[in-house]
Amino acid sequence: MAGFKYEKDGSGIVTVTMDMSGPVNTMNDEYHREMDATVGRLENEDSLLGVIITSAKQTFFAGGDLNYLLSVTSADKEPFMELLTGIKQRLRRLEKLQVPVVAAINGAAMGGGFEICLACNYRIMWKNPNVIVGLPEVTLGLLPGGGGIVRSVHMLGLEKALPYLLEGKRLKPKQALEAGFVDELVDSLDDLLPHAKAWILDHQKDYLQPWDKKDHNIPGGYIDQIDLGRRIAGIAIALRRKTRGLLPAPERILSIASDATRLDFDTALRIETRGLANLTLSPQAKNIISTMFFQLNQINRGDSRPQGIPKQKVSKVGVLGAGMMGQGIAYTAARHGIDVVLKDVTLDAAERGKNYAVRLLAKEVQGGRISDDERERILERILATSEDSDLVGCDFVVEAVFEDLSVKSSAICSAEVYLSPSCIVGSNTSTLPISMVSESSLRPENFVGIHFFSPVDRMPLVELIAGNKTSDLALASAFDFARQIGKTPIVVNDSVGFFTSRTFGSYVDEGARLLQDGVDPVVIDNLGRQIGMPNGPLAIHDEISQELTRKVEAAQVALGIQSEKMVSTEVGNLLITKYGRGGRHYGGGYYSYPEKQPKYIWPELYEIFPTSDHEIPEEDIKDRLLFRPVIETLRCLDEGVLKSVADGNIGSILGIGAPTWTGGYIQFVNGYGVNRFLDRSNSLADRYGPRFSPPSILIEKSATNGIFS
Numbered sequence: 001m002a003g004f005k006y007e008k009d010g011s012g013i014v015t016v017t018m019d020m021s022g023p024v025n026t027m028n029d030e031y032h033r034e035m036d037a038t039v040g041r042l043e044n045e046d047s048l049l050g051v052i053i054t055s056a057k058q059t060f061f062a063g064g065d066l067n068y069l070l071s072v073t074s075a076d077k078e079p080f081m082e083l084l085t086g087i088k089q090r091l092r093r094l095e096k097l098q099v100p101v102v103a104a105i106n107g108a109a110m111g112g113g114f115e116i117c118l119a120c121n122y123r124i125m126w127k128n129p130n131v132i133v134g135l136p137e138v139t140l141g142l143l144p145g146g147g148g149i150v151r152s153v154h155m156l157g158l159e160k161a162l163p164y165l166l167e168g169k170r171l172k173p174k175q176a177l178e179a180g181f182v183d184e185l186v187d188s189l190d191d192l193l194p195h196a197k198a199w200i201l202d203h204q205k206d207y208l209q210p211w212d213k214k215d216h217n218i219p220g221g222y223i224d225q226i227d228l229g230r231r232i233a234g235i236a237i238a239l240r241r242k243t244r245g246l247l248p249a250p251e252r253i254l255s256i257a258s259d260a261t262r263l264d265f266d267t268a269l270r271i272e273t274r275g276l277a278n279l280t281l282s283p284q285a286k287n288i289i290s291t292m293f294f295q296l297n298q299i300n301r302g303d304s305r306p307q308g309i310p311k312q313k314v315s316k317v318g319v320l321g322a323g324m325m326g327q328g329i330a331y332t333a334a335r336h337g338i339d340v341v342l343k344d345v346t347l348d349a350a351e352r353g354k355n356y357a358v359r360l361l362a363k364e365v366q367g368g369r370i371s372d373d374e375r376e377r378i379l380e381r382i383l384a385t386s387e388d389s390d391l392v393g394c395d396f397v398v399e400a401v402f403e404d405l406s407v408k409s410s411a412i413c414s415a416e417v418y419l420s421p422s423c424i425v426g427s428n429t430s431t432l433p434i435s436m437v438s439e440s441s442l443r444p445e446n447f448v449g450i451h452f453f454s455p456v457d458r459m460p461l462v463e464l465i466a467g468n469k470t471s472d473l474a475l476a477s478a479f480d481f482a483r484q485i486g487k488t489p490i491v492v493n494d495s496v497g498f499f500t501s502r503t504f505g506s507y508v509d510e511g512a513r514l515l516q517d518g519v520d521p522v523v524i525d526n527l528g529r530q531i532g533m534p535n536g537p538l539a540i541h542d543e544i545s546q547e548l549t550r551k552v553e554a555a556q557v558a559l560g561i562q563s564e565k566m567v568s569t570e571v572g573n574l575l576i577t578k579y580g581r582g583g584r585h586y587g588g589g590y591y592s593y594p595e596k597q598p599k600y601i602w603p604e605l606y607e608i609f610p611t612s613d614h615e616i617p618e619e620d621i622k623d624r625l626l627f628r629p630v631i632e633t634l635r636c637l638d639e640g641v642l643k644s645v646a647d648g649n650i651g652s653i654l655g656i657g658a659p660t661w662t663g664g665y666i667q668f669v670n671g672y673g674v675n676r677f678l679d680r681s682n683s684l685a686d687r688y689g690p691r692f693s694p695p696s697i698l699i700e701k702s703a704t705n706g707i708f709s
Contacts, residue, residue: 004034005056006041012049013197014042019056027112027146028065032086039093050200051097052193053120054104060131061113069142070289072280080280084273087112087146091119092266100207102196105182106189109133110170114181115146118155121207122199123182126189127173133181136168140293141285141661143253145276150268153260154211156180157220158228162235165253211265222261232258246532246661249279283671287663290670291653295646296488304491304647305479306472312480314338318397318419320411322353322384325428326400328456331357334381335457336485341383341390343415350384357382360457391418396481398450400428403552405559408432409440416442424477426450430501431552434467434494436559444469448478451498453655461654462487467494488654490647492636496556496563499636499648503665504656505566506632506691508544510624511537512568518612519621521590521601527618531626532659537568538590539599545583546572579604620687626668627684629658630677631692633665637708638697645708669698670707678702 003020016038018025025031042051055061072080094101103109103120107130114133117123125131135144135152143149144165152161156179163169164179176182186195210216221228232254239250252275260268279285315338319330322344330342334357344350361375370378383390391397397419401411408427416425426448427437434449441447449465462482466475475491482489492499507528514524515538525536534540541549553569575581575589581602583589591599633652636642642651649664662668669677678699684692701708 003030004038006038008045008048009197011197011201012047013052013200014045014048014050015052015054015193016042017054017056018061023057024059024062025055025057025113026062026065027087028068032083035090036086039090042097043093048097048099049204050099050197051094051101052104052196052200053094053101053116054192054196055106058107059113060105060107060109061116062108063111063113064137064145066140066289066293069280070286070294074281077277077281081273081277084145084276085270088269088273091116091147092269095119095121095209096212100200100203102199104192104196105131105133106192107131111135111137111144111148112146115144115148115151118151118181119147121209122184122196122203124184124186124192124195124199125173125176125182126192127185127187128189129172132170132172133176134168134170135165136170138166138249138253139168139288141247141249141282141288142279143249143256143272143276145272147269147272149253149256149272150260150265151211152181153257154216154218154265157218158223158257158261159220159231162254162257165257166239166250218261223258224262244530244532246659247284248282249285252279284661287667287671288660291646291649291663291667292660295649295664295667298646299490299650300483300488302479304489304643306476309473309476312473312477314396314477314481314484316341316394316396317481318343318391318394318415320397320399320415321401322350323400323402324454325452325456326398327353327356328454329398329400329428329452330354330382331360332457332485332487334378337381338484339381339383341385341394343385343388343391345386347384347386350386354379354382354384388414388418391415394419394423396477397423397425398428399425400452403429403431404555405432405437408437412437412440413442422446424448424474424481426478426481428452431497431556432559433496433561434465435469436561438467438469445471446474448474449494449498450478450482451500453500459655460486460488461500461651462489463498463500463651463655464489464491465494465498466491488650490651490655491643492647492651493641493643495636495639495641496561499633499641500651500655502636502641503629503632503652505568507533507625507629507656508537508541509566509568510628511541512566512571514616514621514624515571515590515605515609516567517616518610518614519616520611521605521609523621524625527621528625531622532661533625534657537625541568541572542584542589542591545585546575546589547582547586550576550582574608579608620684623680623684624688624692626659626662627681627692629656630665630668631681631695634669634695634698637666638695666708670709674698674702674705674707 005017008014020030101120103117103123105125109117135148137144173185177185223229243250256272256275259271317333317338318341319326320343322342330340334340342350342353364370365375399411401407424446438444438447448470451463453459453461464478479489511524521538525538528536549569549572581589592602593599633648642648645666648666652658652665658665678694681692681694
């Protein structure tokens, strides 16, 4: 058993140390062989007093083999269910050994790795912030299939277990102890095995799993009890409202967890097996695994970063502009240990920007997430100033002023006088071509686009844009800075609107076109949510404001920038000039916003855009709202704005709210079927216009029966 080291001490305690091939332990063919052989040996071990399961690697156990799960097809369903049954049977045999079994958790134990721990009679965890446990399968469109649902319910109770199962929460040691998932914490890694052995020696008679005791009752009661059943029904309604029926995993988890309170333990395990098998075959799981695991890892490890350049580290960052974006960038950088110079035209404006950090950190202290001392250390890193001379010593500067070329140029020119020749300057812009913005720079080779999303402290994506003179060093430095502050960076080439703004704008534009076509605005926004978007296109346009889109268009016209004419801008301009409705911030747009009351469609909108007697089929409306940004994404890939499929998928989900179930706008085409998507695009183009015409890259992919990868 090369992968599992088996050592028995003089007292009769066996320590099984998982040390499989490769960098991490994972639930692959090697694991199945090793665990089967190990359990068999333990069952036949003479004078066995107890068992400790631990790991020789920094990660205790990484979970299931996602490459294998991605490859499972409907033809493999029965063998796959047999495999899952075997995994469960071995864990049942482990926890039913006639001796105590302890998990000594020395590193992260996620998914299948944590299910191994749950199948032990006692769990001891090293109190280190890098050691986390959890059942995150739902975030990949799956469910815990090694007994995680059933054991969690029997251990914690249905109501208490559900947040961990439905949200895939990752728990640090103290959180895991408070939740009841682990039984003991140790301060030192060296204490793990001694504490495990001590517990075994003290519990030779009292070690059975709760569910294997005759008097076991599930904490909190059973689903058939009226009060609990009513509360779970409320959770089911809220869950359906959240997922809109587009993500089957959470609803399947809730169903299995509820069944676990009705059925005997081993029958519930079989229901769990069937649930995972069905989800593994679903297109949603295939899409999510492909993008949110494999492609996300591909991006975060630097596949889009220029190669051959040493990793760069920022010690001091300058932020030009202390408005909504600048203050968020300053806070985020300071939170990650970087000194910040937050500069605005007046000291009062800069101080107001710093106060954003003061407010956020006060909430962090109040929530017990950081101490008063840590808050003060973070705030001390932010220098609010109106003086460009304070930028001396910065190795990276982010310009975050208004979306106006002259204002940006002025801020950049004033700052560069005090910057070293090696300092990289990034412009936070969502629409202006970086090559144009960089013309004001003394060193355009050190200039790069760095597009943050609002609110900066919560949005995980950064879009990096290479201008026509941006050097590989500048791009690599921006990439490394984004990773340093905990963001996921995608890399795109220069164009009007780049990738995210251009694609996002197409969704908003299609909403305006549907309005012009006589579709009820309530129907437009409801169907936008039904396809999985965070909000409908009209409501989103109100939030970003018709006034902003008007200003962006005016700025582009003034600069001679040629871009596609957007109906959403035309409609917005009409609402502004004729009716004074510039968006929510300006008192209302498509919607009215009464104080302390729900918003509602502005009644006069029906007079401006009367509902047509000729109804557009609901499926066409949904496909128009979904296919439009997908086709725009494919055009970005076709034109070289997007450098990779992964950048498009991750950018669409993390940056512009593409429905998670799609796996991103390009992955959606793979899941839908390239040929089928081509046919549907042509059908929409024939009926509604050439904006749905398939790009050449789609036609070429269809001709070769390929997929986008």
